[in-house]
Amino acid sequence: MIKRIQFTKMHGAGNDYIYVDTTRYPVTNPEKKAIEWSAYHTGIGSDGLVLIGTSDKADFSMRIFNADGSEAMMCGNASRCIGKYLFEYGLTSRTAITLDTLSGIKILKLNVENETVTAVTVDMGEPSEIGIIDFSDTYSYVSTKVSMGNPHLVTFVEDINGIDLQKIGPELENTPLFPDRTNVEFAQILDDHKIRMRVWERGSGITQACGTGACATAVAAFINELTGRKSDIIMDGGTVTIEWDEASGHILMTGPATKVFDGEIEEIEG
Numbered sequence: 001m002i003k004r005i006q007f008t009k010m011h012g013a014g015n016d017y018i019y020v021d022t023t024r025y026p027v028t029n030p031e032k033k034a035i036e037w038s039a040y041h042t043g044i045g046s047d048g049l050v051l052i053g054t055s056d057k058a059d060f061s062m063r064i065f066n067a068d069g070s071e072a073m074m075c076g077n078a079s080r081c082i083g084k085y086l087f088e089y090g091l092t093s094r095t096a097i098t099l100d101t102l103s104g105i106k107i108l109k110l111n112v113e114n115e116t117v118t119a120v121t122v123d124m125g126e127p128s129e130i131g132i133i134d135f136s137d138t139y140s141y142v143s144t145k146v147s148m149g150n151p152h153l154v155t156f157v158e159d160i161n162g163i164d165l166q167k168i169g170p171e172l173e174n175t176p177l178f179p180d181r182t183n184v185e186f187a188q189i190l191d192d193h194k195i196r197m198r199v200w201e202r203g204s205g206i207t208q209a210c211g212t213g214a215c216a217t218a219v220a221a222f223i224n225e226l227t228g229r230k231s232d233i234i235m236d237g238g239t240v241t242i243e244w245d246e247a248s249g250h251i252l253m254t255g256p257a258t259k260v261f262d263g264e265i266e267e268i269e270g
Contacts, residue, residue: 003267009044009260010087014208014237016260017050017064020084027051034065037265044265047204050078052085053102060086062101064108067204074103074149076240077210080120083108084257085119100160105147117257119121124148124212125218133177139168144220148251150202151182151218156226159194160188185213189226194208196234208237210235215251219243 005025007018018037020027026031027049036042048066055061062082064072067242078097086092087110095110107123116139117192120154129147136142143155153172157163162164163186172184184200214233221227240255 001235001269004264005267006264007044008052008262009088010081010085010258011236011237012080012209012211012257013240013255015075015077015210016045016046016153016208017048017075017078017081019050019052019081020045021085021089021091022053023156023256024234030063030065031058031069031071033070033267034067036049038067044263047071047201047207050075050082054089058098058100059092059094060097060099062099064101066201067205068203070203071102072150072203074101074106074146074212076124076215077255077257078120079106079108079122079211080253080255080257083110083120084117084259085121086234087112088105088115088259095214097204100142101149114132119254120257121252121254122211122259124215124253126249127251130223131218139172143172144223145177145182146216146219148212148215148219150212151178151180151215153178154185154187154217154220156187156189156212156221156224158188159196160186162214165200165206166196169206173200183210183213184217185217187217187221189221190234192227193230194232195221195227195232199234209235209240211240211253211255214240215242219244219251 051063053061098110109121111119186196199213218231243252
């Protein structure tokens with residue numbers, strides 16, 4: 001029996017995922033589907049698979065699977081895209097939405113113009129597990145670890161173009177200091193409110209952007225007295241604005257969300 005599943009390809013600053021409304025199209029074995037569908041030459045092609053569902057704790061829920069099939073705790077770029085999807089596909093008329101994720105409830109605030117979502121601000125919560133890691137014996141780096149519900153390792157360098165991310169990314173991702181692996185960011189301070197960042201994502205490799213990585217980078221920059229509380233994080237795929245709100249201690253991320261296309265994929269059951 002052939003089952004047809006409708007999906008939408010979307011990206012947030014170049015971080016692209018396949019989105020499925022599981023209230024209409026249930027997805028079995030999403031770990032396997034994420035690997036198959038994310039493949040660029042034999043599948044749809046993406047950084048992973050995002051499942052939109054119901055929740056008894058929030059307006060909607062999100063599950064996200066990386067291109068290697070592993071399940072992620074949270075993705076800021078995917079959260080923004082979900083906000084756009086929910087509003088523009090008529091699943092909600094609200095411009096403030098709560099989203100149930102593995103790293104807690106996130107609040108999405110939509111900027112809507114002429115019934116189109118032009119930007120989304122996500123309350124990413126408070127950063128945690130912040131600390132300095134000295135790799136100088138091995139890499140000559142001093143890095144900052146930050147958790148945004150998922151682990152990040154941020155390293156500031158003078159010239160980001162001199163970093164071989166394809167080589168160093170997987171090495172740092174799998175450092176024994178992080179038993180469950182970590183996301184890896186290299187960043188260059190451009191001025192007191194602009195940071196250029198590149199990311200190696202745990203489970204996906206080099207991606208165009210990473211929302212939680214942008215948040216972690218902004219936190220690390222402030223902690224290390226390199227910037228203020230608000231920064232533009234410029235990634236390969238686009239720019240997001242990160243603000244560490246002093247009153248609440250929460251990280252607010254604002255950026256675009258873009259629909260690429262709708263599609264349908266066939267799945268053989270039985």
